[in-house]
Amino acid sequence: MTRTQLLLSGVLIRLQAAFTPTGETRPRFAIELFPDEPAKYRLLHPTGAILVRQLASEYEPPAASGQRHGSITGQRPRPQERTVVLRLTLMFRQLNGRDGVTALLDEVKDALWGFAPEGARGAVWFVADGFVCDEDGIWEHALD
Numbered sequence: 001m002t003r004t005q006l007l008l009s010g011v012l013i014r015l016q017a018a019f020t021p022t023g024e025t026r027p028r029f030a031i032e033l034f035p036d037e038p039a040k041y042r043l044l045h046p047t048g049a050i051l052v053r054q055l056a057s058e059y060e061p062p063a064a065s066g067q068r069h070g071s072i073t074g075q076r077p078r079p080q081e082r083t084v085v086l087r088l089t090l091m092f093r094q095l096n097g098r099d100g101v102t103a104l105l106d107e108v109k110d111a112l113w114g115f116a117p118e119g120a121r122g123a124v125w126f127v128a129d130g131f132v133c134d135e136d137g138i139w140e141h142a143l144d
Contacts, residue, residue, distance in 0.1 A: 003119045004054055004084065004119075006117065006118045006119035007054075007084055007086070007117050007118075007119050007120055008033060008052055008053070008054065008086070009117075009118075010115075010117025010118050010119070010120070011052055011086060011088075011112065011115075011117055011124075012031060012032070012033070012052055014111060014112060014115055014117070015027070015031045015050060015052075015108065015111060015112070016031050018107075018111035019031065019107075019111070028047060028099065029045050029047040029048045029049055029050065029092070029099070029104075030043075030044075030045040030048070030049035030050070031049070031050045031052075032049065032050075032051060032052070033051065033052055033053065034051040034052060034053035034087075034089065035051070043091050043093075043138055046093070047092065047093065047094075047099050048090065048091055048092030048093055048094075048099065048101070048104070048138075049090075049091050049092075050088055050089070050090050050091075050104075050108065051088070051089040051091065052086060052087075052088055052089075053086065053087050053089075054084060054085070054086055054087075055085045055086060055087040055144060056084075056085045057082050057083065057084050057085065058082070058083045058085070059080045059081070059082050059083075060080055060081040060082075061080070062080055081121070084120075085127060085144050086144070087142055087143070087144050088108060088142070088143040088144075089132070089140060089141075089142055090104060090105060090108065090139075090140065090141045090142075090143065091138050091139070091140050092104060092138070092139050093137060093138060093139070094139070095134075095139045100139070101139040101140075101141050105129060105141055105143060108143060109126060109129075109143070112124045113125070113126075126143065126144065127144040128142075128143075128144050129141060129142060129143040129144070130142060
């Protein structure tokens, strides 16, 4: 499994654990990787879903992280320092209430804040969140 796959897997497992009620075997809503074909995705869960994907990565220049380029030193360079930005897309049938996207956005942040997935060099922190759309009664928000 690659580093990015480990990060995604760790976030999925953390969310599934956080949203599975005691004594139950499944979370309150779907938690899965973002679909390969988003245009064909259909929200089937009666409450909603959280879809997880890599949005982007930002890299530090090798010199900024105390590294030298391998061709100069003749050694294999360590990987550049990288900050991975994940996007969690919350798709829910309610805006307000216990299972509304507004409350769940806060619950998701509480579940992930400070969590360090396997393969990460630090803990999760947030960049932005916001409304994406309301289409056919499904409220969609993004958390990066």
